[in-house]
Amino acid sequence: MIKVGIVGGTGYTGVELLRILATHPEVEVAMITSRSEAGQPVADMYPNLRGYYDLAFTEPDEATLAQCDLVFFATPHGVAMRMVPGLIAAGTRVVDLSADFRIRDLDVWAKWYGMPHESAEWAGRAVYGLPEVFREQIREAQLVANPGCYPTAVQLGFLPLLESGLVNPAHLVADAKSGASGAGRQGKIGMLHGEIGESFKAYGASGHRHLPEIRQGLELAAGGRVGVTFVPHLLPMIRGIEATLYAEVRDPVSFDTLQGLFEKRYANEPFVDVMPFGAHPETRSVRGANHCRMALHRQEDSPVIIVSSVIDNLVKGAAGQAVQNMNIMFGLEETAGLAAPALLP
Amino acid sequence: MIKVGIVGGTGYTGVELLRILATHPEVEVAMITSRSEAGQPVADMYPNLRGYYDLAFTEPDEATLAQCDLVFFATPHGVAMRMVPGLIAAGTRVVDLSADFRIRDLDVWAKWYGMPHESAEWAGRAVYGLPEVFREQIREAQLVANPGCYPTAVQLGFLPLLESGLVNPAHLVADAKSGASGAGRQGKIGMLHGEIGESFKAYGASGHRHLPEIRQGLELAAGGRVGVTFVPHLLPMIRGIEATLYAEVRDPVSFDTLQGLFEKRYANEPFVDVMPFGAHPETRSVRGANHCRMALHRQEDSPVIIVSSVIDNLVKGAAGQAVQNMNIMFGLEETAGLAAPALLP
Amino acid sequence: MIKVGIVGGTGYTGVELLRILATHPEVEVAMITSRSEAGQPVADMYPNLRGYYDLAFTEPDEATLAQCDLVFFATPHGVAMRMVPGLIAAGTRVVDLSADFRIRDLDVWAKWYGMPHESAEWAGRAVYGLPEVFREQIREAQLVANPGCYPTAVQLGFLPLLESGLVNPAHLVADAKSGASGAGRQGKIGMLHGEIGESFKAYGASGHRHLPEIRQGLELAAGGRVGVTFVPHLLPMIRGIEATLYAEVRDPVSFDTLQGLFEKRYANEPFVDVMPFGAHPETRSVRGANHCRMALHRQEDSPVIIVSSVIDNLVKGAAGQAVQNMNIMFGLEETAGLAAPALLP
Amino acid sequence: MIKVGIVGGTGYTGVELLRILATHPEVEVAMITSRSEAGQPVADMYPNLRGYYDLAFTEPDEATLAQCDLVFFATPHGVAMRMVPGLIAAGTRVVDLSADFRIRDLDVWAKWYGMPHESAEWAGRAVYGLPEVFREQIREAQLVANPGCYPTAVQLGFLPLLESGLVNPAHLVADAKSGASGAGRQGKIGMLHGEIGESFKAYGASGHRHLPEIRQGLELAAGGRVGVTFVPHLLPMIRGIEATLYAEVRDPVSFDTLQGLFEKRYANEPFVDVMPFGAHPETRSVRGANHCRMALHRQEDSPVIIVSSVIDNLVKGAAGQAVQNMNIMFGLEETAGLAAPALLP
Structure with missing residues (x-):
């Protein structure tokens, strides 16, 4: 089982990751963080997950996160760029669903996101997580920048x-x-x-x-x-x-x-x-x-x-594509956890 | 694999059965009937099923249906009561999602559904498919009357x-x-x-x-x-x-x-x-x-x-409960095909 | 023309009052207050009112409000009970759309609204603004407590x-x-x-x-x-x-x-x-x-x-009933400003 | 009062005309036709109009329609082009909300609407009812082709x-x-x-x-x-x-x-x-x-x-623009019946 952590799990991207991972055959969610909701069981906030997770939100703790095989960032921009270098150094791989590592030109990034970028190194090394273009690079990536919706x-x-x-x-x-x-x-x-x-x-x-x-x-x-x-x-x-x-x-x-x-x-x-x-x-x-x-x-x-x-x-535009990237990174079936048809009507 | 047929598959209950069964590990949908849409691939009518089914709608054909292990009726009332006795005689088990076999008092049924009932025998033998009350009887049932929503x-x-x-x-x-x-x-x-x-x-x-x-x-x-x-x-x-x-x-x-x-x-x-x-x-x-x-x-x-x-x-009120009943009838895990959390938001 | 003031105009009840009064033949809206939006033209916040009002939100000012013939309160509970006695003393009549004067038993009020009531006198003198019951009393009322929705x-x-x-x-x-x-x-x-x-x-x-x-x-x-x-x-x-x-x-x-x-x-x-x-x-x-x-x-x-x-x-449950009450209080046609049919579809 | 008839009043455009005209100060709706609903009071079909109209739908009758000052067509395409020439000959003016008279090139019309045009004369004489371009021509028009939405x-x-x-x-x-x-x-x-x-x-x-x-x-x-x-x-x-x-x-x-x-x-x-x-x-x-x-x-x-x-x-894209055109044709205030602000929220 792949041990997964989620940073910033209270938003719609976070709950969507939990929904998808709930039936993923190869993944165990070990940790989900939220400063504002620390201590609250995720199933109290998202009742669709009652019976699926005993997990509660916790304060973000890099030491514990570093024990995960993979960490998803579902945070506002500006968070991942500060935490990612340390996690990767500790041996964890990362899929960042925020915008921190999507733009190569850091001046452009700084202009649109209103702050200087703090990790030029990893902005350069991140692989853009659009599997239809970068599948081979994603396989080996330490850091995947999950595309915007x-x-x-x-x-x-x-x-x-x-x-x-x-x-x-x-x-x-x-x-x-x-x-x-x-x-x-x-x-x-x-x-x-x-x-x-x-x-x-x-x-x-x-x-x-x-x-x-x-x-x-x-x-x-x-x-x-x-x-x-x-x-x-x-x-x-x-x-x-x-x-x-x-x-x-x-x-x-x-x-x-x-x-x-x-x-x-x-x-x-x-x-x-x-x-x-x-x-x-x-x-x-x-x-x-x-x-x-x-x-x-x-x-x-x-x-x-x-x-x-x-x-x-929320799926191909965020959490689903992130799981697709994870599947590629870890050599799993690319559709694992993503096999169900759409809900229509 | 359990071989399943669906009679009357063009409505929302029919597509919901297909959606759920698409990832059911023990089921193969062998046939889906519709008089009005015979010949049309189901995935043309319901694009969420593109890639999941090659099946097309066919005219209802009792001989072929009789080769199924289980037939679901997702028809207007009045259809199942005519076809069910023959199918059961041919050895097929049935889950009827219509109202034909839900009411014991056939005078009451006739009054509310505006026609005389045509199968008093099976109205008496059908098991009401609310597993929380009739689980044991459902296990052995030839005919399950799936409850209304x-x-x-x-x-x-x-x-x-x-x-x-x-x-x-x-x-x-x-x-x-x-x-x-x-x-x-x-x-x-x-x-x-x-x-x-x-x-x-x-x-x-x-x-x-x-x-x-x-x-x-x-x-x-x-x-x-x-x-x-x-x-x-x-x-x-x-x-x-x-x-x-x-x-x-x-x-x-x-x-x-x-x-x-x-x-x-x-x-x-x-x-x-x-x-x-x-x-x-x-x-x-x-x-x-x-x-x-x-x-x-x-x-x-x-x-x-x-x-x-x-x-x-459409799920616990129709197609999902029907699959739950099927699981019970065939000794499968009761949650097979029904394990995913709700879609929220 | 009746000179009208609105206290607390940024919510849905406030904009609904403005919408209704925009075509009321006998009313001029002289003032609309909002602490948080003071200075902003109402038509900037509510573009459906562009071309109807030149008015901007202002700080609540009792002296100016007191020059109005009628003041509507569209405020959270607890505001009107403090301002109303002064305004009435200055000769203004009031329709309060908040809950401050709806409940006769002030212990009950205090329990449900979480604060002591500060105007027992006017809680006793307010007329409950359900014209179908209290039309005659509304005609003469200084203070009408507009019912909840x-x-x-x-x-x-x-x-x-x-x-x-x-x-x-x-x-x-x-x-x-x-x-x-x-x-x-x-x-x-x-x-x-x-x-x-x-x-x-x-x-x-x-x-x-x-x-x-x-x-x-x-x-x-x-x-x-x-x-x-x-x-x-x-x-x-x-x-x-x-x-x-x-x-x-x-x-x-x-x-x-x-x-x-x-x-x-x-x-x-x-x-x-x-x-x-x-x-x-x-x-x-x-x-x-x-x-x-x-x-x-x-x-x-x-x-x-x-x-x-x-x-x-928002209409019979709030702003419309408030205007109906105003019409009764000032001897106008009861349907003035309220004559248009519902928007269907 | 301008005497108005509506042909084809059961659709959304028809009820919208009725809604707007209900408070128009210069208009009386004398007749509204529907083959399928003849005899039914309009307020039974559209309960928002209860209390506003005693009118019932009637079979279309050209003699009665010809007594109107203005007839609105809210019909599928192909109806107005057959009835309009006779009505105009009888002295009635027309605003056609269908597509029959919008296109100058009748070959283009025939291609897109799947039938030959039957009134080349009036297709040539109709004024396109976009007041912001053709206001002067609309004043004198016998026939206004109300633009599409x-x-x-x-x-x-x-x-x-x-x-x-x-x-x-x-x-x-x-x-x-x-x-x-x-x-x-x-x-x-x-x-x-x-x-x-x-x-x-x-x-x-x-x-x-x-x-x-x-x-x-x-x-x-x-x-x-x-x-x-x-x-x-x-x-x-x-x-x-x-x-x-x-x-x-x-x-x-x-x-x-x-x-x-x-x-x-x-x-x-x-x-x-x-x-x-x-x-x-x-x-x-x-x-x-x-x-x-x-x-x-x-x-x-x-x-x-x-x-x-x-x-x-339904308003500027259909019934409202039709009433605006009527106002222009009859020398009324252009905003008559159209003065209320939008319903927000």
Whole structure:
């Protein structure tokens, strides 16, 4: 059994890790930390876990964490970058679900996250945990930077187009929509049911923290500069991200070519489902599951390729992808703990 | 592997059976029937099942069904009562999720379901599939009548009070609320999102089909006549039933006695969770899971015991309980296929 | 024009007052106070009011408030009881939407609200603002205690039964459900969309602050002690309360008698709609409107009368009823500013 | 009083017309037709209208309709084009909320609506009912073609950019999202609460009927061909459209210039609200109201102008704009019947 610790377990990402790991055949959760809730049994805070865990939240304690085979960080940004170097030095491997190690350019990181980065060494050595791109590096990684939710949906949808060079990388648009759980579990007025229910809006349209992460990934795929506009929106629901992606082909290309390109790119991916040309993926088709489903569209006489890509922001967009990364790191079946279908309806 | 057939698989109960059985370690779904959708792959109708099933819907064919070890009926009432006798004669066992075999008094059945019953023999031999009451009989049953969703939540909440004789059975009130999936997947205007979203109402308040089923179960528990008022309500959400139950104690009784009564009654039940006195069970704490959670309340200077009981109407209220019954019938681990925690948030 | 001030205008009750008063033909809102938002234009916080108000929130200032003809208090409990005596002494009339003056027995008030009452004089002189009972007293009142949301729905539904003596007052049950806006606009984790959406639960089942207010009103109607059990529930929606009420008739009584009783009781009430026997009122049928709709039910062979009563908790349950009371106090058309139908769908 | 008839009143657009006209000071609804519901009182179908209308649905009868000053068509496409010529000949004016007269090119119309057009004459003479563009022509119009919901939100957002020539018209993207009421009130499985709730998806991404209407309007504004990609999405809520619009500026332009351009364009429009640069309009800020609110955004170092535009699809996107058009046609105050603020929360 792999001995796992979770730092910062009171948020939605933390409870989602616990939910997934509850039935993982090869994992034992040894420790879950929370400064604010230390002493409280996790099943008191999350009654869906009654009968699954006797564990209580504890104060974060590096010595105990260091005895884990793997530590997940489900903390706000700025925490992992301080604790990770010590844990790795003590022999623990880490999957960081926060943003601390996702951005290579630390000036960019500092600008968007409002503080200087404190671990340039590990920012350089972290592997970006998108298995569809970095699977081999993840196997050996000491530290995996688990991707953001929007970046996962957007990158997976754009990758085949950019890697193939079929589209012009200068005019990409990613219009993305997320359920409210993406904002975390904090007592903010703007996230009340009375504020979000039965309403819809864009937010961060002048610039969102996930934009540099998206650009970094797309530029790697394109092998050069990309021009991408990313606008997130808030959905009156809990789980799910849909990203509608727009790109212009350089030269005329047939439906079959495009569809074939995507199917081939993801043929061996256990969690990416390319639906038939013209399908419309629904977020509920991935609710609670680690899948990303996508489909292609094109409008008459138009050079624009449209990709609709859906994930569950808490699963493939966070905790599920983290477990997928753990499975890869420890040589387990990649789908272990992640085998159940989505909850529909 | 147990070979399973599903009759009437296009509704929410059918897809829920498929979702649960997709990861059941001992079951192979051999056949799923639908007259209207014959020929269509199930994963085309329910994209959450893409990658899990190659199966397509087929016309119902008794000869093929008879080769199954177990057949689930997820049909409207009136179908199972015609097909079941032949299937059982051919050696197949049956779990009927419809209402055909739940009511002992066939005059009552005929009145509420608007047609004469066509299988008095099997109505008499069917075992009512509430494992918390009839586990031993279910083991040997040829035919299990899977309980209704409301009756499951209401009976489990009232049972300890009635079995113990602590309350007056003449003045019971069951105020129950259900998500919209309980009404099935049919194109009715009254079930449109535009009609149900952001609104709430009672329905069937002058009499609902689940009332005689509830009364039958409560009278068995009480050992005599009960007076029960049952009012269902429609919630602007998809899954979940909450029943708030009101009963008056005959004599003063302490909190501890009441709590102990419930805890003892369900101590060995894998799917009934008695929460601490004063807790408020949330439907989300059982979403997608086969649990029933309940808690007790009492108001100052009042003889009224209040029980709040929650289930997922599609799981413990339908497909999950059906799989639990199958597990019992075939000597499997009772929790097989039903081990995952609820999806929260 | 009546010059109106609002104390505590940043919550949902405050914005609802502004929404209703925006088109009231006889009212000018002269002042709206908020300590925390002083200086901010109300239309910045509530963009639905852009173009309707130039007003900004100001620090509460008794001298300016005293120049108003009427002051609404939309404050947490404990504020109005301190400010009201001074304002009335200065000649201003008051409608208090908080709980400060609703309960006659100040020991009961102190127990449920956790502080001693500071204005016994005005607690005794306040008129309870349920126009269907106290219309004449409201006309002359200096101070109106606007009823709570649940108490409005529950009292209106029970009143004809208790006033007529048709039912046994010892065994009343009020099972009530409210949208999330009833909890106000504060950054509490428990009211996040991620916590409330797609879920349902009882709360306060062992005792809720609205219970003594309900009991006080029902006892007045019954002319003696009543035994009432009241359980509130939280709905995954924003606006609307439904209360399902249960009472037992003393002697057999016909449908027509019951229906006639209710129709006669409310024949001249502009905001109470008795629907035909057996109808099921929906909360959306009163969304944004000041109406209370109700209907009666009875189940076969049962002595229990069931009343389903719906209101919009922010309108008839708060701001709308407050404006109705103001209209009565100032001799205006009772429906002024409250004439628009509900927003359906 | 203007005597008004409504053809096809059972859908959401029909009830919304009734809701708005219920408090319109200058209008009397003389007739509302429905073949399927003839004889039923409108208040039985829509209980929010109890007490407002004694009217019942009637069979459509051209002779009676011809006695109205104005007839609204709230019918599926194909109905108005057959009835309108006769009504106009009889002296009645018409506002058609269906798509019959919106498209100038009747071959395009026939292709998207699947039938030949039957009134080329009136297709040529109809005035497109977007008051912000065609107010003067609407005053004198016999027939107004009321715009579609998406086209209203999209055109109002793009107009200032295209009219000014600031952006390149070849690469426009309109990513639009609508509440479920836009799909009407028909018993389709795909519009059930169980299918739509808690989920999100694109639809019609390969081509939607509103695309040619949008293109026609944008080309008129641009004075030439435009390349526009339009993808609609379905929101798990009832009312509201948000359109996020993307366009590239030809030459560098300052924030102030852009903001000033929009503010000047809509300075005298009673129902278009240009919010401050960087605001994020919420659909709830226009719920039940005839406003369109919009705001501009730009991301660092990007030539892309982002416009977020929100309307209530049933009001400014249908019935409200129809009443606005009626007000203009009859020389009434343009805001008559449309003066109330949006319902928030």
